Amino acid sequence: MGTRRDDVQAHAQGERLGWERERVGRARTGDRRAFAEIYEAYAGPLYARVLLPKLGDERAAEDALSETFREVLEHLDRFEDRGDGIWPWLVRIGTNKALDMHRVKSRTGRALASFEGLMEPLRSAPPDPADAAEARSEHARVRGVVDNALAAINDRYRRAIALRYFEERAREDCAREMGVTVSTFDVVLLRALRAFRREWDAIVEAQAREPRS
Amino acid sequence: MTDRDLQTSALLSWSRDGGALRPDRSKAILEGLLTLPAPKTPTASRVSWLRWALSGGALAAIVALAVVGGPAADRAASPTDCAVPTPPVALLRAQVARSDDLAERMRDYRQDVFGALAGCAGSTEPSVSGWLAMADEASARADEALAAGRLDDARRAIRAIVEIPAPGNVAQDDARLIVRDAAGRLAEIELLAGRPADALAWTDRGLAGGAEHDVFSVALLVSRGRAKEALGRELEAVDDYVQAQRIDEALLERALEE
Numbered sequence: 001m002g003t004r005r006d007d008v009q010a011h012a013q014g015e016r017l018g019w020e021r022e023r024v025g026r027a028r029t030g031d032r033r034a035f036a037e038i039y040e041a042y043a044g045p046l047y048a049r050v051l052l053p054k055l056g057d058e059r060a061a062e063d064a065l066s067e068t069f070r071e072v073l074e075h076l077d078r079f080e081d082r083g084d085g086i087w088p089w090l091v092r093i094g095t096n097k098a099l100d101m102h103r104v105k106s107r108t109g110r111a112l113a114s115f116e117g118l119m120e121p122l123r124s125a126p127p128d129p130a131d132a133a134e135a136r137s138e139h140a141r142v143r144g145v146v147d148n149a150l151a152a153i154n155d156r157y158r159r160a161i162a163l164r165y166f167e168e169r170a171r172e173d174c175a176r177e178m179g180v181t182v183s184t185f186d187v188v189l190l191r192a193l194r195a196f197r198r199e200w201d202a203i204v205e206a207q208a209r210e211p212r213s
Numbered sequence: 214m215t216d217r218d219l220q221t222s223a224l225l226s227w228s229r230d231g232g233a234l235r236p237d238r239s240k241a242i243l244e245g246l247l248t249l250p251a252p253k254t255p256t257a258s259r260v261s262w263l264r265w266a267l268s269g270g271a272l273a274a275i276v277a278l279a280v281v282g283g284p285a286a287d288r289a290a291s292p293t294d295c296a297v298p299t300p301p302v303a304l305l306r307a308q309v310a311r312s313d314d315l316a317e318r319m320r321d322y323r324q325d326v327f328g329a330l331a332g333c334a335g336s337t338e339p340s341v342s343g344w345l346a347m348a349d350e351a352s353a354r355a356d357e358a359l360a361a362g363r364l365d366d367a368r369r370a371i372r373a374i375v376e377i378p379a380p381g382n383v384a385q386d387d388a389r390l391i392v393r394d395a396a397g398r399l400a401e402i403e404l405l406a407g408r409p410a411d412a413l414a415w416t417d418r419g420l421a422g423g424a425e426h427d428v429f430s431v432a433l434l435v436s437r438g439r440a441k442e443a444l445g446r447e448l449e450a451v452d453d454y455v456q457a458q459r460i461d462e463a464l465l466e467r468a469l470e471e
Contacts, residue, residue, distance in 0.1 A: 030343055032247055039243050048232030056223030065234075066242045073249055113219035115227065139231035146228045165225040190218065197221045
């Protein structure tokens with residue numbers, strides 16, 4: 001028997017699919033506003049939870065997002081609603097775009113690296129664009145492990161990572177802040193990344209061994 | 214950095230904000246998408262024409278066809294035929310004098326032209342109003358991009374106008390006028406970008422059917438002269454400037470008589 005939460009979720013999904021079908025119908029007739037609304041509803045989740053984890057590079061993920069919606073615009077007439085809406089179709093197109101980018105990586109010289117595998121053990125369910133709470137929860141789980149891993153490495157490494165990744169400072173700024181040359185900062189950061197990764201792997205492995213409640 | 218290091222680096226970046234898409238980037242991507250052709254449900258022959266038109270390499274031919282004839286020229290007389298507003302004297306004086314406010318006056322006149330065409334009989338048909346609205350919006354986006362110095366965005370916006378063939382029921386003169394203006398704007402953008410050869414190509418396409426007696430042809434002639442000058446063809450440039458001046462003076466004379 002379904003719970004009250006299941007009922008609420010089913011109702012919300014039904015409303016979302018109704019909203020979506022109406023816009024897809026209008027977008028198929030050339031209504032740009034309807035297309036823009038579909039984009040605004042799904043671009044963020046597709047970028048954050050599918051494309052960026054598959055590509056690991058913001059610019060590449062933005063390009064893949066643009067290419068995905070370009071294909072949607074051009075081939076919306078081919079979309080077949082199988083009762084679960086447009087999201088699975090978007091994910092499939094986006095995944096293909098990301099794979100294409102990995103295939104041409106050697107030619108374009110782009111530094112792409114999927115980190116989907118690192119997040120996988122922390123995911124409770126496939127990404128759902130309508131479930132903002134689940135997205136926040138996934139982010140919190142990842143951030144929790146990141147914080148634990150950072151707590152386990154030495155202060156200098158932790159500082160280098162915080163400056164570069166959380167404060168998004170330029171390498172020159174980071175080096176000045178730490179009182180070293182830029183090339184020394186680069187070496188410190190590389191070592192920091194490797195120390196962090198050892199701790200991350202250890203924590204995730206330990207969590208995987210714990211019995212699930 | 215190894216792939217493993219890149220993975221770690223990307224994970225740390227993602228953990229900062231959960232991979233939030235920056236609003237300015239999201240907006241820029243959407244704007245780029247909105248310059249693309251809308252999903253269409255045309256006839257089979259129209260589909261193949263559209264696919265051919267959007268194949269990139271055929272762009273030059275499209276502009277030439279849209280300007281000098283081809284599929285557009287074969288259209289029956291259209292219900293959207295109606296008077297294009299007379300250019301204001303201030304704009305014509307600005308064109309003759311090449312004054313600083315010329316771009317602004319051209320923009321205002323362009324808006325008047327789009328407004329007039331949108332109000333013409335028959336332009337409420339979805340295919341006609343859709344194409345005119347697309348051209349008007351692309352033009353406005355280009356104005357915004359040019360004001361911000363974003364030449365690439367401006368180029369992308371204007372190219373949508375010349376890449377998307379006008380529906381068959383848009384009056385051929387209206388379509389040619391809009392495409393002529395777009396070709397002139399693309400030439401200006403290429404001149405600003407320091408690419409006179411590309412600018413020359415656009416002006417040649419815009420003027421392929423000969424210069425009409427309108428301000429858009431004047432703009433094309435002046436841009437062609439500037440492109441030729443930049444390419445070291447000063448003597449040829451003079452012919453374009455003289456022709457532009459003649460048209461401008463004739464237009465000014467007529468406007469003053471009115």
